[in-house]
Amino acid sequence: MSDVLFGGIEGGASVSTVVITNGKGDILAEILGEGTNPWTLGIKSCLSRVNDLIKEAIKKANLDVNTKLNGLGLCLSGCEDVIFCEQIETDLKKLYPQLAEIISVASDTLAPIALACQSGGAVIISGTGSNGFLLNPDFTTKRCGGNGHLLGDEGSAYWIAHKSIKICLDHIEEYSFAPNNYSIDRVWESIKSYLQIEAVVDLISVFYGEKKSKSKIAGLCKIIADLAIKGDKLSIWIFNEAGKELAKLLQAIYPSAHKMLHNENGGLHVVCVGSVWKSWDLLKNGFIEQLQSNSDKKIVKEFTLILLNKTVALGGIYLIAKKLNYDFPFDYEHNYKTLFHYVHDEKLK
Template sequence: MSNIIGGIEGGATHSTLTLLDTSGNVVTTVKSQGTNHHLIGMEECRKRIANLVNMAKKEAGISLDTPLLALGLSLSGCELEESNNQLVEGLKKSYPNLSQYIAIGSDTDGSVAATSNNGGLVSIAGTGSNTLLINPDGTRTQCGGWGYLLGDEGSAWDIAHRSIKTCFDAIDKLEKPPHPIDTLWKRIQKYFEITNQPDLLDIFYGPFCKAKIAGFCKEVAELANSGDPLALHIFSEAGRYIAKSITAVYPKASPKLTDMPDGLQVACVGSVWLSWSLLKEGFVRHIEDNTDIQKLMLIRVICPSGLGAAYMACDKLGLDVPRSYNKNYEILFRYKRNSSSYVCSSS
């Protein structure tokens, strides 16, 4: 057995594994495919986890026959204890040399663990979306995380889908858009290499690739940054939905979290948060108009993906590994009600 601890942060599109030693130093970080077992199946998920661990062992000079001391799995789709246990038991049976101990949780668990061992709130807005509150006593409240058919509001998928649906509804004269669709529709045609609406049917109803569709979010962001009013509106709506998910769980937050000097700390994870300047208007407007929240602090997790999952494993297994939380994030935005200005690290 080695003295190395691993952590995997796995999403629908890609997964990252970080190895660290018992002094808290990062040994290596490697990336691979998505590990959501709802999308790829339980067996394929286990196979990808094992391949990722073995890839990292090779880079770190660890024999593939030498188990890690512990492995934390913070994976998209791992919200249910029964299926989580099934995934772990299958890993132990099929890959006995993977790790001596395995701890598992959802993709939100690792993000909270990366910034605090006293709980907190994480808002994931990547390919999909999810919001999870973990109180200091371990109680949990979740909003979202139900996938593209039942949720994912505020995610890259949602922004891409909302863009396409707005154009379809306008072309069909079903619903008038808030702004002209011409620029956005041309960008859709170019990105998906289509000429008309029926051409998109194979993309949505043929061999399905959620990541490909969600990737159009980047195109919408480019249009919004160039001033296109419809793209700006769609991002503002995404910001509103993200705020709604945070305020949905806020009432369950412990005073130990909400009474901090800067209010409840929200760990912001996922590529959509890179467009905070586009989300901010809708986000703040919802907080101001629909809640009595006085203060919030949004932070962006900047440590290697997978580090939080490794910390999660240490917490669950009682391993005392040094960590410096303040190096793992930067302040994105401080909200204070009735303030004439808001403090943020980016425009």
């Protein structure tokens, strides 16, 4: 078993995590790299980066750089369509035939569920972008979000950053004013410092110039979080709104969950993935407010938010091991910890 080698990649829009294990489940190497979204990079550039990342991880594992993996599981953002995933698999085998014997490509939403939920479950991703996904025991699915920053990504780091900038822009131009008459001073000064701009007009180059970067803009989210922690009222309000948006993702997928998942201990298990969840204390009030204030058609009765204890890239390895019917040491109960348990309170409706 120790001679068997698996590779797994969890590829977001900004960051990718790569892991190499043997057949016993021992992690031989783990590395971080740049994003591997094929829609952002283009397919060939994406696959070139995948190849380079795997080679780097193999080298870190002290293996021969020409080592061919027994299985490689890729869970990449943007890979929602089955036919598109099959195209990625075919192209990767054609371009890099020595990379792995068997390759599996799926959405990055599947990796966390595979790692934490033996019979299916849900995930809400909130990193640079956002996405909600449900996998039932009978393999039926429900998706909400994941449509990119122009069509969605509500509650994500980019959304938080963009909302912060837009509120300040509109306030300065007197198009509309900040909510509840909150001061924009601290947020606007932080935006200018982070983006290295001096005035509103400089935002044009940030969003439309040659050097525009979605990841760069999304990085502003951490600064807004720091301001919220320090008591800035506008920043607190923005994260409260982000919490509501993430709760809407849960409301969209919850009704489609199989009865078996609703009856799990703690209700539906929802894996929380992405850097925005590190600010759960800032998101929590808005999240709960959205769940409690909606109509009967949107009631979410019970769920448990969970955080992974292990690298989400292991989810790719779980998926490829299952595809190969390999007796891998799956260890679901030790792969996560509880973030929050919720039971709907009828009195608060």
